[in-house]
Amino acid sequence: MQLAYGLLYLYAMKFLAKKHQDKDIYILGVASMGAMCxxxxxxxxxxxxxxxxxxxxxxxxxxxxxxxxxxxxxxSFAIQFHQALISYGVVLGIGAGVVRETSTIVLGHYFKRRREFVEMVTQTGIGVGMALFSVLYKEAVGL
Structure with missing residues (x-):
């Protein structure tokens, strides 16, 4: 979800930037939301x-x-920028950090002998997930 932020950025710029007065600051804020997460x-x-x-x-x-x-x-229910910044930038960032680190710890506990192979498979899954989430975002948002 974090690495496929580019399509969500396009959606935010297309639909949410119409309501904002200062578009240059808004563009920077929307771009920094994905980086903050x-x-x-x-x-x-x-x-x-x-x-x-x-x-x-x-x-x-x-x-x-x-x-x-x-x-x-x-x-999904955020209609103002600060709501999306807090929910996507901060809360999703913390949740994703917790899930990513705990998955690494659990893999280390369960796969002691074949840990290198399992970590290779999980790292491959990151690339596949990024490709799938990009398509999923595109279909869900309808851009």
Whole structure:
């Protein structure tokens, strides 16, 4: 979802920029929303790993999935820029960071001998997911 932000950027510029007075600042804000989501998810990674070592990684993964679901729901109902910035940029970024780091930790626990192969498959899945989400976004938004 984070790496396929380009199509969501086009949607936000096409439909939401009509309501905004200062279009140059709005263009910069919409572009920074996707970057903020990705940077927050990477920034929270060390904190999430430290929490998962002390507590349960499975519980953190469930909470991260819940955060991602709520962020997508809130973003779909956002009609103002600050609502989309908080829900997509911050909440989705935190949820994605939690899910990504807990999945890495759980893979390390379950696949000790074949960890390299499993991580290769999961990294390949990132590219496939980015391609699929781009098509999904295009069909869902209707651009």
């Amino acid at each position: 990705l940077s927050i998810s990477f920034f929270t990674s060390p904190i999430i790993v430290a929490i998962c070592r002390r507590k349960s990684a499975r519980l953190a993964a469930v909470l991260g999935g819940l955060l991602i679901s709520l962020a997508c729901l809130f973003t």
